[in-house]
Amino acid sequence: MAIPRVHHHHLGHLDYQQAWDLQKRLHQEVVDRKLARRNQPSLAQYHHLLFVEHPPVFTLGKSGSVDHLLLSAEELREQGFTFLKINRGGDITYHGPGQLVAYPIFDLDEFFNDVHRYVRSLEEVVIRTLTDFGLQGERDAGFTGVWLAGHPARRQPRRKICAIGVHLSRWTTMHGLALNVRPNLTHFNHIVPCGIADADRSVTSMSVELGRPLELDEVLPRMEHHFAEVFDFTPTKTHRPGIL
Template sequence: MNKKIILQDLGRKDYKATWDYQEEIFAKIVSQKIEKRNQPEIETDNYFLFVEHPHVYTLGKSGDMSNLLLSEKQLTEKGATFYKINRGGDITYHGPGQIVGYPILDLENFFTDIHKYLRFLEEVIILTLKEYGLEGTRSEGETGVWLGVGTPFARKICAMGVRASRWVTMHGFALNVNANLGYFDNIIPCGIKGKAVTSLHVELGREIDEAEVKEKILKHFKVLFEAEMV
């Protein structure tokens, strides 16, 4: 089992270009898995991509178009794009000030349990938030990480949506760090009405060092997945 993960920080990159790149890596890993049947000594690769997207809304395969509250003209006016994509979940927003992580892993190198995989992704973010004095938690039946669950002020700080096929993962998480939350007003985030969205800088009342947050995310990811970043 190869527990080495190739780390790439793509900087700011167009959503569609990044999605195409994910698909390319995904196809390569699936191809390696097929070869491995005949040559067991072949190792399959694992990747972890960090990226920041220009303003974009994405709708998961089970999502409802009515959760996008903008027309095509209004999207253009706001400098945003929109894509229907092949991850789970409903609608979400990506943009500047948000740390997006796409682990493209062969889970057969780690564990073959999608539920556990999602819980581990959530735990990575929960442990990262704890380092900033915030208590992130899960919300029953809702993937992602929240603050204030069980109070009238429940708010989502990290959205998650993944795709897995042949135990290879795609897509991942989006943590609001210095995000412009006004863009969330144009959607019903994740299709969940009546719940707010927040960002790390709003909770702490100051701008956050995003490079520092990435370091903390990677630290917890490596421990939970017993992995090595290369």
Template sequence: MNKDVKFIDWGLTDYQDAWDRQEEIFNGTVALKGKNRTENTNEPTPNYLIFNEHKHVYTLGKSGKPENLLLDEQGLLEKQATYYKINRGGDITYHGPGQIVGYPILDLDNFFTDIHLYLRTLEEAVILTLADYGIIAGRYEGYTGVWLDADNEKARKICAMGVRCSRWVTMHGFAFNVNADLAYFKNIVPCGIDDKDVTSMEREIGRKLNMDEVKDKLKNHIASLFKMQLI
């Protein structure tokens, strides 16, 4: 099993460009697994952990409802935002500057073949990162992602998740609000949940965070939890 994982930070990227680049890596890994199976070879499959920030964009997962986007085409133009229907799970969410969007493109045969555990492990990495800053976070039963005050009426989400997995190769991932402009969430029903708030580290702490510092802590927690070697 290959536990080496190439870490890449794409910086501020257009969503379509990032999606195309993800698909290229994902399809290459799936193809290699197919070749290994049909030709009885054992070439190691690569793993990637990609971080980036996106220009303002709304994305709708396969199970989402288009009416959860509350803007028409003119509204999107005014907000300088784009909109995509994509092939991950989940409903609608927002990506933008000040948000760490993580795309682990992993062959889970190199780690563990359990998509439930995969999601819980990504959540745990975000929970541990928040704890580094004194923010107590956890899970909300019945929902994916990371939440604050999930056990009471103040429940608010700080990290959304939606993944695709084929032949145990993953793509898409998570969106972690660090310094994100939360006003953009008012233009959607976030993740299809209309009675819960969305928050960010900046809102909770009362100041902007150093994005590179948060990214460094997060990637190290992911590496530790998955027992991966970042290269």
């Protein structure tokens, strides 16, 4: 099988709805190309990897509960939050400034047809990225995403540092992961993050764990590298901020 070619897109600071619309358009283009290749096997497939930072927004996955949003519609407006119900899996999560969000639009026919492996691979990208900064990320058998281990002796709970939620149609992916680099963690107090209300679990960021400010521009190149490494693809080009 040929090595997949993936276009990287650096979208900068972008409204969630705009990014979602772009995902849907690229997803349809990838699916259309997949179908066209049945009659034109020589036609190359193109995959996309979007990197973006959103204004403050809460998104609710199709299996989530609206009760996990702890603000009223009026409070959302007053505090400048947007709330959207979307088509990814999972429950409610928060996106905002200081969070590095990655949306792979991959035709998994060119990688592997295994949803479980796909999600584990996204986790592996984040775990390797964290390792580059001296942080030890790990999986939790009961929950999707990437965590940092708790320390009972320090009364420190298990901390979630990256949320993952995906959607697949015709083996083509949408949505992805959100790594907390330096977001305002108090915004997570307005939801039950990912529907997890356990007292021994919390949310953290790379900046908090490292004890110093960390910029997205420091983290993004390492995440790009590990995406190519884990999914074994060739990055073809990078688009700078703007809607394609």
